[in-house]
Amino acid sequence: MRGNLENVASLTGHLDRVWHVSWNPDGKLLTSCGGDKTIRVWGTHSKSNEGQGSDWTCKAVLQDGHSRTVRRISWSPCGSLLASASFDGTTCIWSQKNAEFECITTLEGHENEVKSVCWSPSGSLLATCSRDKSVWIWEVDHEDDDYQCVGVLSVHTQDVKNVCWHPHKEVLASCSYDNTIKIFQEEDDDWCCVCTLTGHEATVWGISFDKTGTRLASCSDDNTVKIWQDCNPDGQDGGSSRKTSWKCICTLSGYHTRTIYDIDWCKHSGLLATCSGDDTIHVFQENSVGSSYKPGFSLMACVTNAHSEDINSIRWNPNGDGFLASCGDDGFVKVWKYSQC
Amino acid sequence: MASNFSGALRLTDLDDFITPSQECIKPVQVERLPGRSGPIKVQSDGSYVQIGIDGEATQLKKAQITLNDCLACSGCITSAESVLITQQSQEELLRVLEANNKLPEGHEEKKLVVVSVSPQSRASLAARYHLSIQETARRLTGFLKELGVHHVFDETFARDFSLLQSQKEFVDRFRRREEKGTVPMLASACPGWVCYAEKTHGSYILPYISTTKSPQQVMGSLIKDYYSKQSGIRPHHVYHATIMPCFDKKLEASREDFYNDVYSTRDVDCVITSGEVEVMLDKEGLSLADMQPQDLDPMFPVSRDGQLVNHIGGGSGGYLEHIFRYAAQELYGVSVEHIEYKTLKNKDFREATLEVDGEIKLKFALAYGFRNIQNLVQKVKRGRSPYHFVEVMACPSGCVNGGGQIRPQDGEQPKELLPRVEALYNSLNTRRPEDNPLLDQLVSDWLGGADTEKAHAMLETAYHAVEKMNNALTIKW
Numbered sequence: 001m002r003g004n005l006e007n008v009a010s011l012t013g014h015l016d017r018v019w020h021v022s023w024n025p026d027g028k029l030l031t032s033c034g035g036d037k038t039i040r041v042w043g044t045h046s047k048s049n050e051g052q053g054s055d056w057t058c059k060a061v062l063q064d065g066h067s068r069t070v071r072r073i074s075w076s077p078c079g080s081l082l083a084s085a086s087f088d089g090t091t092c093i094w095s096q097k098n099a100e101f102e103c104i105t106t107l108e109g110h111e112n113e114v115k116s117v118c119w120s121p122s123g124s125l126l127a128t129c130s131r132d133k134s135v136w137i138w139e140v141d142h143e144d145d146d147y148q149c150v151g152v153l154s155v156h157t158q159d160v161k162n163v164c165w166h167p168h169k170e171v172l173a174s175c176s177y178d179n180t181i182k183i184f185q186e187e188d189d190d191w192c193c194v195c196t197l198t199g200h201e202a203t204v205w206g207i208s209f210d211k212t213g214t215r216l217a218s219c220s221d222d223n224t225v226k227i228w229q230d231c232n233p234d235g236q237d238g239g240s241s242r243k244t245s246w247k248c249i250c251t252l253s254g255y256h257t258r259t260i261y262d263i264d265w266c267k268h269s270g271l272l273a274t275c276s277g278d279d280t281i282h283v284f285q286e287n288s289v290g291s292s293y294k295p296g297f298s299l300m301a302c303v304t305n306a307h308s309e310d311i312n313s314i315r316w317n318p319n320g321d322g323f324l325a326s327c328g329d330d331g332f333v334k335v336w337k338y339s340q341c
Numbered sequence: 342m343a344s345n346f347s348g349a350l351r352l353t354d355l356d357d358f359i360t361p362s363q364e365c366i367k368p369v370q371v372e373r374l375p376g377r378s379g380p381i382k383v384q385s386d387g388s389y390v391q392i393g394i395d396g397e398a399t400q401l402k403k404a405q406i407t408l409n410d411c412l413a414c415s416g417c418i419t420s421a422e423s424v425l426i427t428q429q430s431q432e433e434l435l436r437v438l439e440a441n442n443k444l445p446e447g448h449e450e451k452k453l454v455v456v457s458v459s460p461q462s463r464a465s466l467a468a469r470y471h472l473s474i475q476e477t478a479r480r481l482t483g484f485l486k487e488l489g490v491h492h493v494f495d496e497t498f499a500r501d502f503s504l505l506q507s508q509k510e511f512v513d514r515f516r517r518r519e520e521k522g523t524v525p526m527l528a529s530a531c532p533g534w535v536c537y538a539e540k541t542h543g544s545y546i547l548p549y550i551s552t553t554k555s556p557q558q559v560m561g562s563l564i565k566d567y568y569s570k571q572s573g574i575r576p577h578h579v580y581h582a583t584i585m586p587c588f589d590k591k592l593e594a595s596r597e598d599f600y601n602d603v604y605s606t607r608d609v610d611c612v613i614t615s616g617e618v619e620v621m622l623d624k625e626g627l628s629l630a631d632m633q634p635q636d637l638d639p640m641f642p643v644s645r646d647g648q649l650v651n652h653i654g655g656g657s658g659g660y661l662e663h664i665f666r667y668a669a670q671e672l673y674g675v676s677v678e679h680i681e682y683k684t685l686k687n688k689d690f691r692e693a694t695l696e697v698d699g700e701i702k703l704k705f706a707l708a709y710g711f712r713n714i715q716n717l718v719q720k721v722k723r724g725r726s727p728y729h730f731v732e733v734m735a736c737p738s739g740c741v742n743g744g745g746q747i748r749p750q751d752g753e754q755p756k757e758l759l760p761r762v763e764a765l766y767n768s769l770n771t772r773r774p775e776d777n778p779l780l781d782q783l784v785s786d787w788l789g790g791a792d793t794e795k796a797h798a799m800l801e802t803a804y805h806a807v808e809k810m811n812n813a814l815t816i817k818w
Contacts, residue, residue, distance in 0.1 A: 108722075109715050111541065148686065149715040189687045190737070 002341050003283055003300035005324065009056045009335040013040055018327035020072045020313040025079040027319035029059070032333045033070035038063045039084055039094075041101070042333065056335065065092040065103045072116045072162075077123045085117040091128050093147070104145050109136060116162045120170060125150075127172050129160035135174045135184065137191050151191030155182060161205050166213040167267065173216060175204035181218055181228070183244055195244045197228055199251075205260065211267040216246065219260035219274055225252040225284075229293065250295050255282050255302075262313045268320030271300065271338065275311035275326055280304050283324075283338060307332055346533065346588050346744060429591040431617040434582050437610075438489040441580070452580040453572070456485050457560045459496045460651060461586035464766035465615040465746040468758060470629040474769055478649055479634035481584075484622065486635055495649065496583065498641040499560035500658060501774035503530065506553040506800045507660055508667035511730055515668065518729075522548030525721060525728040528660045530555040532593035533735030534714060535804065543806030545722045552801045556658065557583050557590055558599055561608025562799040565601065567787045568640065577606035585612050586743030589735065598802050614745025645778050651769040656741030656762075661693065661705050661732040663774065668730075669695050673702055682707070689713050689737050692728070705730045710737035741766050 016035030023030055030042040039062040045055050066086035073084045082094040082101065091107040091114055111132035118127050126138040126147065137151035158177035165172055172184040172191075181197035181204055202221035209216050216228040227250040258277035265272050272284040281303045287296040307328035317323035322338040381391050382398070390398040437454070444451040458481060460474075467477040482493040507528070514523040529535055529551040538546045554562070560583065565576040572579075583590070593599075594609035601608070613621075622629060636647070644650045654662025662680060669675040675697060682691040685706075690713045695703035706728045708717045714733060720726040736742050741762050749758040774780075788796040 108719060149712045150686065152711045152715065 001299060001301055003285075004339050004341055005281060005283065005301045005303050005306075005336045006339070007303075007306075007334055008323075008337050011040075011042055011056055011058070011333040011335070012331065013058050013061075014038070014331050014333070016069075016331065017309075017329040018312065018331060018333055019069065021315050021325040021327045021333055022073045022075055023315055023317050023325065024075045025077055025318060027317040027321070027323075030056075030325050030333070030335070031073050031075070031082065032325075032327050033073050033084060034327070034331075035069045037066050037068060037070060037086075039065070039070055039073060039082070040333075059099060060101055062094060062101050062103075065094070065106075066090065068113075071114065074117045074119050074126075076119045077121055081119075083117045083119065083126060085114040085128060087113040089114060089130075091117050091126075093145070105147060107138060107147055109149060110134070115160060118163045118165055118172075120165045120172075121168050122170070125165075125170065127163040127165065127174075129163045129174055131159045133158060133160060133176075135160055135163060135172070135182075137172070137184075151184075151186075153182075153184060153191055153193060155193045155196075156180070161203065162207055164207045164209065167209050167211060168213060171213070173207050173209070175207045175218060177203045179204060179220075181207060181216070181246075183246065185244070195246050197246050197248070199226055199248045200224070203259075206262040206264075208263050208265040208272075210265050210270065215265075217263050217265050217272055219263040221259045223253065223256050223258065223260060223276075225255075225260060225263060225272070225274060226250070227252075227295065227297070249293055250297065252284065252297055255299060256280065259310075261311065264315050266316040266320070267318065268316075269322070271316070272297070273314045273316060273324055275306070275314040275328075277310045279307055279309065279311060279328075281306040281311065281314060281324075281326060281336070301338065303336070306336075307334065429594065429611050429613070431613050431621045434611050434613055435488070435621070437580055442489045452578055453492075453574055454490045454580045454582070455492045455494065455564055455568070456490050456582045456584060457494045457496045457499070457557075457564070458584045459556070459586060460500075460766065460769075461656060461740045461743060461746070462584045462615040462618070464656070464741060464762045465586060466618060466629055467765045468762045469619060469747045469750065472630060474765055475649055476634065477629065478637055480629050480632040481618070482637055483632040483635040484627070484629065487632070488621075490582075492638040492640065493635075494560070494564075494641045495637055495643050496556050496560050497643045497649070497651065498777065498779075499563055500556035500652060501643075501777040501780065502559045502563075502800060503553055503556045504652065504658070504660065504663045504774040505780075506559075507551055508664050508671075510551055510553055511664045512668055512671050515672065515729060524730070525549055525726050526551050526730045527717075527721075528730075528732045528734070529553055529802075530658055530660065531587075531589070531734045531736075531740075533587070533589035534733050536589065536592055537714070537735070538718075539804055540807045542718055542722070546718060547804045547806055549721060550804055552803065554800055554802050555593065557585065557593060557612070558608060558802065559800060561594070561599060563641070563787075565606065565608050566799060567783070575604060576601055577604040579606075580610050581608065582611040582613060583609050584615065584618055585745055586615055586740050587736070587745045588614060589744070590614075614743075616745055616747050619747050642778055644772065649769055650772045651766070652774065653771040655707075655739060656766050657707075657709070657732060657734045657739035661707055661730065664730055665693060665695065665703065665705050668703060673697050686716075687713070689739075690716075703730075704728050705732075707732045707734075707739075709734045709739050711735065 014034045014036050018032050018034040021032045031039055033039045040058050041060040042056050043059045066088050068087040070084050070086050075082055080096050084092045089110050089112055092103045093105040094101045095104045110130040113131040114128050116129050124140055129135045133156050135153040138147045139150045140147055156176040156178050160174050160176045163174045175181045179200050182193050183195040184191055185194045200220040200222055204218050204220045206219045214230045214233045218226050226248050228246045229249045231245045231247055256276040256278050260274050260276045263274050274282045283301040284297040285300045287298055307330045309329035311326055311328040314326045324336040324338055327333045381389055383389055390400055392398055441452050463474055463477050467474050485493050511526050514526050518524045527549045564581045569576045569579050591612040594612045599608040652659040666677045669677045680693050682693050684691050689709035692706040694701050704727055708714055708731050742759055749755055784791055
């Protein structure tokens, strides 16, 4: 292994398991959410990221928005709005003014637990998914704080675990307890499923695009990571945008010994980070040799007992400075620094 | 197995493909016989018998979940679909017909079998077999009569009553619009939408849903009340099936509100879809084009010259169109020539407004498909809906595009088929429901007048919020 992950902060405050961590767009704030129904906002006092090692404090606790577990959070690309998905069946939109957060809208409609939420790269669309097996797409009118449902996609046959937008196109990916990943696009004023990725042998928990959006990484209850390639990214091959075809070009197995709960593809370094029920964090890097259609990945770093229980989420700081956040059932939020040896 | 229900119902967990026995939590009522119960034994074949005091073993009946149980329960997860197949399908209709055909004339069990055909289903069948609407109606009548059906009626006749009742109801609500729960009036003809509202939005939304019965259920009242009396047959001796563009109509027919306790009979006994008619023909290796044409039965004529006619305002029944014209006339003395629809977010969300002296007096909308229903419901809940009436339908493009319609054949794209079905649907002459040739006679003979208790009972229904249940079994990760 040619890399090293160093634990630079362990943040306590959550009273129950922590489900998800998310950095704001400029990478200065870290947010976490969990079973205690709260969202916590963490930051450092120093202006630069250099100080991230030492002086993390909890800057705000967002409560009273949800009546059950907050499962996942997503920052709008402009950094002024935070969306939170909860087991209470709602999605809250929080507005940040100075250091204050206020819940300005509650989106209702899902039949039961909302499992994930994600802002599109332009900030004009929001996707949510739920145990009710549906994926919803909302159009955002920022002037009126109005959210209109523009698509309800009931194509998964089971609980939808996660949704994730393409880094620069209005293309959405979702993954589910039905072992599949689905790709959605808008056609003739309606959203529809344009591709189904099959290959995982159990629940797909996490998905993450690379910076170009032509590759997607997924992690699963089958203890593997799969890398998928968009073989027709420009919609050529007949001209129909329906011709999207994603193929699995690589499977990473034998690393994690239990369910891999989350995966994040760093948009700067290209490093893939995974976290698992085996309490480890792994970091992989693509080998420079080998064709782009048959890539190989090497394990760069591995931290065993990174948390004392299941690790639920992992996120690279969008600054590209190698900071990585994780959280777990042990109630901790941890910050790590990756460095090449 | 793909679900046939509309999107709204799929979301309400009504169609999980789990058979009820696996996960159903509905407490089933078991009929208890008087006296002490004896021990129960399991036989080698898995059946249960009870040993009585006299030592005699009686076979115990299996508890059965009915569709109505599923509708009234928020506990699961039902497989309403598998329940439906046993209660409402073309197999059930064929079984009833076969049994009926075997009985000699005059046998007390012998039923009079009546089928009502919806105009949307006729359009779907016409597109499938490349026939005109008139030809389709005549050949379908021929096919059904060959199977042993006694009478075939056009459901347009009942839709006249639904439209007229909706018009009256709207004007009444509009005049009381300062009261809570009056406007917007939301159309009630789509059972997918009604069931979704009952299961998920309860008391917030239900008061706004029009209490007017759908055409299918008005037809049910006509057949089981008026027609059976006219024919001197008791309601349960009439078997009434309908042919519909939609699977959700099966749920509607199964509602307790449409069950007659006195005669233990439903207003509509069996609903089969356009697609299931195709399956019935395929099973016999027949094409509708090969059938001997026969006239529709004249008991419920829709026009004086025996020609089929339709209502203006599109493939979902024309509720907006009729209510708009009637209300403009009745409330503002404006005679509307043509209604201009403005497309909003998408083609399934359109609005129409009536302006009088530069002021907007009426604001109506069409909201089809689940995403548009969703936005509407949220607006109504927050008291932010600008509308007085909304024609709500669960299916995108409305009822002509219903989930029970025949699928495209030979590589035809759904996008190509739908305009063909719509064109066929719109190919008939239209007339106003007020021009129904039997209207006055039925209002006086059947309903005893326009605003009688009988009229309310025959033309109106009610909705029931389903309590959310939080059962340990239904909580999942």
